[in-house]
Amino acid sequence: MQEDPFTGHPSRIHGSHVLDPAEHAALQDNHKRRLEALARLSTAAARAGFGTDPDDDLVLFPADELSLLASAGGVWRELDEAVGVLRSFLPLCPLDLFGFPVASDDPFGEGSPRLRRIGSGVEATAFQSEDGSIYKFYLPREDGRIGGSFSFSTGNDEVAWIAEACLGSYRSLFEKLLLIMALQGMPTEVIAATPEGIIVAKQTCGARLHDGADTSALQPKALIPIPSRFLRAHRDHPRLFFLGDNTWLIADLHCRNLVTAVDGTLRAIDLLAAPLPPKVIDSDPLISGWLSRVRHDPNARLLHEGDDSEL
Ligand SMILES: Nc1ncnc2c1ncn2[C@@H]1O[C@H](COP(=O)(O)OP(=O)(O)O)[C@@H](O)[C@H]1O
Numbered sequence: 001m002q003e004d005p006f007t008g009h010p011s012r013i014h015g016s017h018v019l020d021p022a023e024h025a026a027l028q029d030n031h032k033r034r035l036e037a038l039a040r041l042s043t044a045a046a047r048a049g050f051g052t053d054p055d056d057d058l059v060l061f062p063a064d065e066l067s068l069l070a071s072a073g074g075v076w077r078e079l080d081e082a083v084g085v086l087r088s089f090l091p092l093c094p095l096d097l098f099g100f101p102v103a104s105d106d107p108f109g110e111g112s113p114r115l116r117r118i119g120s121g122v123e124a125t126a127f128q129s130e131d132g133s134i135y136k137f138y139l140p141r142e143d144g145r146i147g148g149s150f151s152f153s154t155g156n157d158e159v160a161w162i163a164e165a166c167l168g169s170y171r172s173l174f175e176k177l178l179l180i181m182a183l184q185g186m187p188t189e190v191i192a193a194t195p196e197g198i199i200v201a202k203q204t205c206g207a208r209l210h211d212g213a214d215t216s217a218l219q220p221k222a223l224i225p226i227p228s229r230f231l232r233a234h235r236d237h238p239r240l241f242f243l244g245d246n247t248w249l250i251a252d253l254h255c256r257n258l259v260t261a262v263d264g265t266l267r268a269i270d271l272l273a274a275p276l277p278p279k280v281i282d283s284d285p286l287i288s289g290w291l292s293r294v295r296h297d298p299n300a301r302l303l304h305e306g307d308d309s310e311l
């Protein structure tokens with residue numbers, strides 16, 4: 001593995017180079033382990049009496065703050081160890097490591113001599129480095145939130161549930177990046193958190209699709225269309241995906257969030273996602289029955305038998 005030119009840490013991503021399947025799987029596993037480390041820290045923090053929602057304080061916990069308390073053992077030792085594990089998956093790095101002025105109100109506006117701005121959306125500002133790699137800086141928002149997710153509310157006569165985009169947590173941002181990998185999207189590494197709470201992700205560079213390209217027929221094969229009676233999300237291409245113990249709502253794979261990799265494959269670089277909460281899954285036997293069948297058979301019908309075309 002080469003070193004990232006900014007952090008000096010090992011990095012698998014360089015320019016447009018696409019990973020082989022084993023490297024892709026190893027990188028995907030790294031995302032899973034970061035989420036496990038955050039879950040462990042969240043549990044330990046709750047036991048020691050810390051708030052865990054929002055999760056920005058957890059993510060930014062310095063590694064050596066608890067060493068004195070840890071010698072007392074018990075919950076403090078567990079918390080100290082959990083912080084150490086998370087820090088190994090999410091190092092704290094100052095923003096000026098990437099060439100941005102730290103003291104500025106608008107560091108990304110002023111720019112970095114080592115990074116060229118290539119785009120920005122709602123969640124991230126994207127830059128390209130000299131070797132062609134993409135660096136994304138996810139800015140924290142109000143109330144300790146970052147990135148995006150979905151919230152679910154009950155619908156009306158026409159639809160059981162409505163999903164609305166909302167601000168996310170650090171966990172949901174890390175989940176999004178894992179989902180991009182699980183969908184065979186662009187290789188993505190989480191390389192740092194800054195003391196300001198910015199998350200820095202590095203991604204393989206791809207070629208953009210032409211403006212306005214219709215991606216409805218280009219969605220990743222693993223994504224499952226959702227019956228319109230069950231759930232409506234006012235976003236592009238809402239789909240279902242199964243990963244781990246969760247059933248995910250995934251959307252927003254429009255032309256600005258898909259690129260073509262050097263091997264010619266179409267890859268996700270960004271998406272909007274949330275796990276379906278139990279209140280949705282368990283709300284109706286029709287819905288929970290369909291979900292459990294479609295997990296094994298993506299073509300399963302909403303009704304077990306008979307014609308469900310009117311659904
Ligand atoms: N890996 C990449 N290859 C090429 N262009 C990219 C890549 N990642 C981001 N971009 C460009 O930057 C824009 C914003 O990045 P994105 O990850 O979609 O952030 P946001 O969450 O803010 O929408 C994209 O729409 C695209 O134009």
Ligand SMILES: [Mg+2]
Pocket residue numbers: 121122256257270271
């Ligand atoms: Mg985007």
